[in-house]
Amino acid sequence: MSLRLEWNNEQDKMDIPEAWIARLEQLLQLAGEAEGLTDGEVALTFVDDAEIRRLNREYRNIDRPTDVLSFAMREESDGEPGIIFGDGGPEPEEFPEMLGDIIISIERAKEQSEQYGHSLEREIGFLFVHGFLHLIGYDHQDEASEAVMMEKQEAVLRKAGLPR
Known part of the structure; x- marks a missing residue:
């Protein structure tokens, strides 16, 4: 198995x-x-500002567009179970574990790439890695956790040839 990316484009x-x-x-x-982490699936959807604003309002009670939203399938910190395969169900290795969904606003990413003075590809990559880290349990509620998350993001982007 491996990590798999499924994606869709819901913006024009x-x-x-x-x-x-x-x-x-x-x-x-x-x-x-x-x-x-070697196995799992991530669903990525590209949207516009109007759609990400709707999702942000619906799921976070924040009525404004944002750059990226992540919806993890497993919320281990809350004690919620992930996908469980019962008797007679498919074998886990036949279907990768769904790690969750990442939603990226193309409009917001473009605006931020211009603001930060780097390529749109780099900004999309940054938002994707940021979203992925949220899916697997990282957060940035305080300075220490934000520093850890930022370093992890930047390390992956440097390795991929997308440094700041």
């Missing part, structure tokens, strides 16, 4: 080049390797 502001998808698949493998 910009075409998604195949090279970006190849880069995101590379980033998924590198981030997984760095975390000792």
Whole structure:
């Protein structure tokens, strides 16, 4: 098995080049390797600001667009179970564990890439790795956890040739 990326494009502001998808698949493998995670599936959806604002309002009660949202399938800190295979069900190795969903606003990513003075590909990569780390349990609620998360993100991006 391996880490798998399933993606969709639900926005019409910009075409998604195949090279970006190849880069995101590379980033998924590198981030997984760095975390000792070799199996699982991540669903990625590209949306516009209106859709990410709707999702942000619905799931976080924040009525404004954001750059990335992550929805983890396993919430171990809350004691919620993940996907469980019962008797007679499929074998776990037949279906990779769904780690969760990452939603990226193309409009917000483009705006941020211009603001930070780097490529849109780098910004999309950053948001994707950020979302992935959230899926596997990282957060940035305080300065210490934010520093850990930022270093992990930057290490993966440097390894992929997408430094700041």
